[in-house]
Amino acid sequence: MATALETVQDYAAKAYKYGFSTAIESDMAPKGLNEDIVRLISAKKNDPEWLAEWRLEAFRRWLTMEEPTWQKVHYPPIDYQDVHYYAAPKIKERPKSLDEIDPEIRSTYDKLGIPIKEQEILAGVAVDYVWDSVSVATTFRAKLHELGIIFCSISEAVHDHPELVRKYLGSVVPAGDNFFAALNAAVFTDGSFVYVPKGVRCPMELSTYFRINEMNTGQFERTLIIADEGSYVSYLEGCTAPQRDENQLHAAVVELIAHDDAEIKYSTVQNWYPGNAEGKGGIYNFVTKRGACRGKRSKISWTQVETGSAITWKYPSCILQGDDSVGEFYSVAVTNNAQQADTGTKMIHIGKRTRSRIVSKGISAGRADQTYRGLVRMQKGAEGARNHTQCDSMLIGDKCGAHTVPYIEIKNRTAQAEHEATTSKISDDQLFYCRSRGIAEEDAVALIVNGFCREVMNELPMEFAVEARKLLGISLEGSVG
Amino acid sequence: MLKITDLHVAVDGGSKPVLKGLTLEVKPGEVHAIMGPNGSGKSTLSYVLAGRDGYAVTGGSVRFQDADLLELEPEERAAAGIFLAMQYPVEIPGVANNYFLRQSLNALRRARGEPEVSAAEFIKKLKAVAERVGVDPELLKRDVNAGFSGGEKKRNEILQMVMLEPKLCVLDETDSGLDIDALKTVADGVNSLRSPDRGMIVITHYQRLLDYIVPDFVHILADGRIRKTGGKELALALEEQGYEHLLGEAA
Ligand SMILES: Nc1ncnc2c1ncn2[C@@H]1O[C@H](COP(=O)(O)OP(=O)(O)O)[C@@H](O)[C@H]1O
Ligand SMILES: [Mg+2]
Numbered sequence: 001m002a003t004a005l006e007t008v009q010d011y012a013a014k015a016y017k018y019g020f021s022t023a024i025e026s027d028m029a030p031k032g033l034n035e036d037i038v039r040l041i042s043a044k045k046n047d048p049e050w051l052a053e054w055r056l057e058a059f060r061r062w063l064t065m066e067e068p069t070w071q072k073v074h075y076p077p078i079d080y081q082d083v084h085y086y087a088a089p090k091i092k093e094r095p096k097s098l099d100e101i102d103p104e105i106r107s108t109y110d111k112l113g114i115p116i117k118e119q120e121i122l123a124g125v126a127v128d129y130v131w132d133s134v135s136v137a138t139t140f141r142a143k144l145h146e147l148g149i150i151f152c153s154i155s156e157a158v159h160d161h162p163e164l165v166r167k168y169l170g171s172v173v174p175a176g177d178n179f180f181a182a183l184n185a186a187v188f189t190d191g192s193f194v195y196v197p198k199g200v201r202c203p204m205e206l207s208t209y210f211r212i213n214e215m216n217t218g219q220f221e222r223t224l225i226i227a228d229e230g231s232y233v234s235y236l237e238g239c240t241a242p243q244r245d246e247n248q249l250h251a252a253v254v255e256l257i258a259h260d261d262a263e264i265k266y267s268t269v270q271n272w273y274p275g276n277a278e279g280k281g282g283i284y285n286f287v288t289k290r291g292a293c294r295g296k297r298s299k300i301s302w303t304q305v306e307t308g309s310a311i312t313w314k315y316p317s318c319i320l321q322g323d324d325s326v327g328e329f330y331s332v333a334v335t336n337n338a339q340q341a342d343t344g345t346k347m348i349h350i351g352k353r354t355r356s357r358i359v360s361k362g363i364s365a366g367r368a369d370q371t372y373r374g375l376v377r378m379q380k381g382a383e384g385a386r387n388h389t390q391c392d393s394m395l396i397g398d399k400c401g402a403h404t405v406p407y408i409e410i411k412n413r414t415a416q417a418e419h420e421a422t423t424s425k426i427s428d429d430q431l432f433y434c435r436s437r438g439i440a441e442e443d444a445v446a447l448i449v450n451g452f453c454r455e456v457m458n459e460l461p462m463e464f465a466v467e468a469r470k471l472l473g474i475s476l477e478g479s480v481g
Numbered sequence: 482m483l484k485i486t487d488l489h490v491a492v493d494g495g496s497k498p499v500l501k502g503l504t505l506e507v508k509p510g511e512v513h514a515i516m517g518p519n520g521s522g523k524s525t526l527s528y529v530l531a532g533r534d535g536y537a538v539t540g541g542s543v544r545f546q547d548a549d550l551l552e553l554e555p556e557e558r559a560a561a562g563i564f565l566a567m568q569y570p571v572e573i574p575g576v577a578n579n580y581f582l583r584q585s586l587n588a589l590r591r592a593r594g595e596p597e598v599s600a601a602e603f604i605k606k607l608k609a610v611a612e613r614v615g616v617d618p619e620l621l622k623r624d625v626n627a628g629f630s631g632g633e634k635k636r637n638e639i640l641q642m643v644m645l646e647p648k649l650c651v652l653d654e655t656d657s658g659l660d661i662d663a664l665k666t667v668a669d670g671v672n673s674l675r676s677p678d679r680g681m682i683v684i685t686h687y688q689r690l691l692d693y694i695v696p697d698f699v700h701i702l703a704d705g706r707i708r709k710t711g712g713k714e715l716a717l718a719l720e721e722q723g724y725e726h727l728l729g730e731a732a
Contacts, residue, residue, distance in 0.1 A: 432555060437585035
C-alpha cells in the first residue's frame, strides 16, 4: 500500500489536462521590448493619446526599476527581450456576434470546458474570453447593459467609456508601483472592465477566462472593476495555458475600487501550466492585485485557489480607506513537484474601525516550496481597526517546504492584529481510515485536502467551487445535511 | 467466510514478530470474541484484516469468502465487506461526518456495481441509525471525529458500521472508554447487525461487553497465537482467574 506521499506523487505525475495548444494564425509583434514596441502596441490597440503617453511613461519608469529579489523563489534570469509582447489571433475585427468567432478558438474553449455560449451550464455566468493578448468574446452583454452594468474588454472600455477608464486606471496600482506593474502598464494588451452603477446588485457572476496560447508570448492583462455606491459584484477569473518546455511570463494587474457601501468579491482559480515534474516549463505568474475600499462600509474579498504556475508571486491586497470598510483574503495555494509560490496579502488599514480577515491554506508536496508573506499595517488614523490572520500549512512528504512570513505594523494603539499559524501533515492514519471505509487512496487525499481548505472553498461562488474542488481532486455531488 | 491459517505478522519494518502462527475460522452468523493481554497483537490482527500498511505478513494465509484477502487493497477489502471499528478512530478536520459517511457508502456501492444512494435516502437512513446507536445528530455535522469524546468516537464507528452493513465486522476494543449506558446502546447497535450471513470478531479486554454481545466462541490470544478457545464461559473464567493462571493451565 502506498503512503500519503506516494499517492500525491502519482497524483502530481498526472498529465496537465489543459496542456494542448491550438494552431491558429497570430498577429505577433517581434520579440523584444523598446519604445517602438510600446508604440506598436498603442497603434495596434488604437490607443487614445493619453493612454499612449501613459504606456511610454510606464515603460521609461520600468527601465529604471530592478526586478524584485526579496521573494523566496528561484528562477534563472528572465530575458525580457526574448518575449513577444503582442500576440493576437488574426482576425480583422472583433466578431460582432458570438457566432462569428473563429471555430478553432471556439473549439479550444469547448475543450477547456467553458464553451463560448450563453447557454445552460454557464447560465449564471457572463464570461469575457481573453486569448493571448486580446479579448475574443464577452457573453451576456445585452442583459447586463439593461441594468447599466458595463462588462467588456478593457480595450473596448478605453474607447467606449474613456471617462471611467481615465479616472480609475492606475489609481490603485500606479504605473510605477513595482517592476511587474510598470511592465504591465507599458505593454498591457487586454483584460476585463467592469462598472456597476449605484445601487445595482449584479445578478450574475462575471468571469474572465484567460488562455495563453502562443509560444514565447507574455500575457499582460489588466482588469479594472469599479463598484459604485451601494452596488455588489462577484467576479471570477480562470486561467490555463498549453504545456510548453519554455517558461512563459504572465504579469497581470488587477485594480478594484469599491465606493460607499459597495462590495466586490473577486475569486480566482489559477491553473496555469505548472511545468513538468522536473521543473521544466510552466508559467511565471507575477501579478499585482489590489483593491481600494474607498467608500465607507465598503468591502472587498479576495478568494484564490492557486494550483498552477511554475512560480507564483502574488499578494492580492486591500487598502481600507473608508471608515468601517472590510477586507478579506481567502487563499488556497497548492505547490507540487518543483513549483514555487510566494504569496499572501497586504491589508492596509487607514480608516476607522476597518476590519480585515486573512485565511491562508498552503499545501506543499513533492519538492515544492511555498511562502506565505502577509503584511498587516494599521495606520495612525485606524482607530479600533481589527485584523485576524490564520495561516495553515499542510506538508505532504518530507522534501517540500512551507514558510510563514507575517509583517505586522501597528501605529494606532487602539488597533489590534491577531496571527495564528499551524502546520500539519496528511497522516498515514487518516489515509488508512478513509481507505478502510472504501474510499480509494486518491479520493482520500482529495477529501482530506479539501477538508483542510474548507473555510476557503466555502467562499467560492458555486460555479467555481465545483471546478476548484475538482482541481484539488474531488468531485462533489451535492453536499448532505 | 473468513479463514486465517498459520498467520505470521511482523511490525517495525518486519523486524518484530507479533503474530506467530494464528489460526482462526469465522463462519457466517458466528460471533467470535478475542481476548488477550495488552500488546498481544489483537489490534495487529485487526489491521492485517483491514490491510493496513506496515504490518508485514511473513507467513500463512487469509481467505475471505473466495478471495485471497492479503492480495486486496484496503478499499477493496471494504468493498468485499470487511469493516473495522477502530480502537483509535482518526480525526479528519474540515470533512463533515455525514459527508464522509456518504462518500464511503457511495464508494462501496460503486465498487460493487450498485447505484449510489440519493441524498434524501441517505439522510433518512442516517437519522434512523444515529438514533439507534445513540449518536447525537449534532455530531453528524461536525468534522469526522474532531473534538469527539472517546465514547462519541466509538459510537460513531458503530454508526458507520451499521450504515455500511458489512459482511464481516471487526470491533477493536469498542467498549473501552464507554460507560455502562453507552455500552448497552453500542451493543444494541452491534446486535442489530447479527444475522445468519454476517460474521463478527469482537476484540475486547473485558468480559463485561460479552454480557451484551453474547459470543459463540471466545479465544485467548497470547504469544502471537490463539492459545485457548471456548464458549462464553471462557470469558468469565478469564475474568476470575486472569491470563497467567488460565494460560498456565493451558500450557
Ligand atoms: N505500527 C507498529 N509499529 C511498531 N510496533 C508495533 C506497531 N503496531 C503494533 N506494534 C507492536 O506490536 C505489539 C502488538 O501490538 P497490538 O497489536 O497493538 O497489541 P494489542 O492490541 O493486543 O494491545 C506491541 O508490542 C506493539 O508495540
Ligand atoms: Mg489494541
